[in-house]
Amino acid sequence: MTNQLKTIKVQGGKEYAEVHTRVNYFRSQEKYKNWSEDCNIIQCADDMSWVLMKATILYPDGRIASVGHAFEKQDASRINQRNHVENCETSAVGRALGLLGIGSDGSIATYEEVANAIENDKIESKPKEYILDTDNWEKALKYIAVKKDAMTLEQIIKTFEDQKYGTLRAKDKTAVKKAYEGK
Numbered sequence: 001m002t003n004q005l006k007t008i009k010v011q012g013g014k015e016y017a018e019v020h021t022r023v024n025y026f027r028s029q030e031k032y033k034n035w036s037e038d039c040n041i042i043q044c045a046d047d048m049s050w051v052l053m054k055a056t057i058l059y060p061d062g063r064i065a066s067v068g069h070a071f072e073k074q075d076a077s078r079i080n081q082r083n084h085v086e087n088c089e090t091s092a093v094g095r096a097l098g099l100l101g102i103g104s105d106g107s108i109a110t111y112e113e114v115a116n117a118i119e120n121d122k123i124e125s126k127p128k129e130y131i132l133d134t135d136n137w138e139k140a141l142k143y144i145a146v147k148k149d150a151m152t153l154e155q156i157i158k159t160f161e162d163q164k165y166g167t168l169r170a171k172d173k174t175a176v177k178k179a180y181e182g183k
Contacts, residue, residue: 038056051085057100067096068096
């Protein structure tokens, strides 16, 4: 890791310099004397349920040295329920410092971003169950009527079972079969 900062091991065994370590390094090094950082909310929901922030690292003369952005949703994790704005600011600053080369080994993501990505990947990799009768059955019937002469029943079911919707329940497969057969 560049700058030989204190690191922790994250999932996968990679070394990671936490944002507070990057900030402390930035504030304590003579070469960054009179530099500054600025963090602003760029956009947010009216109810502050999500926030987009931009952190800027500035040279002493005010020119931009690096910029980092971050986006956080209040319901994205348990810690975000109370601190999503603060987490967003930390992530933006961490990214800006990482892009400046402080605590970066080529990877810019913050620890929280890595942890959230791993957690979201676990959630997204679970097969979903698509329930046709509550998720637009009328549209499905029209699709079947238009496509049944050109597609097999299996092809129609496979079309409904794409990655967006997941797998059909047995009950819905039976309903699709009946509609396909005109019953």
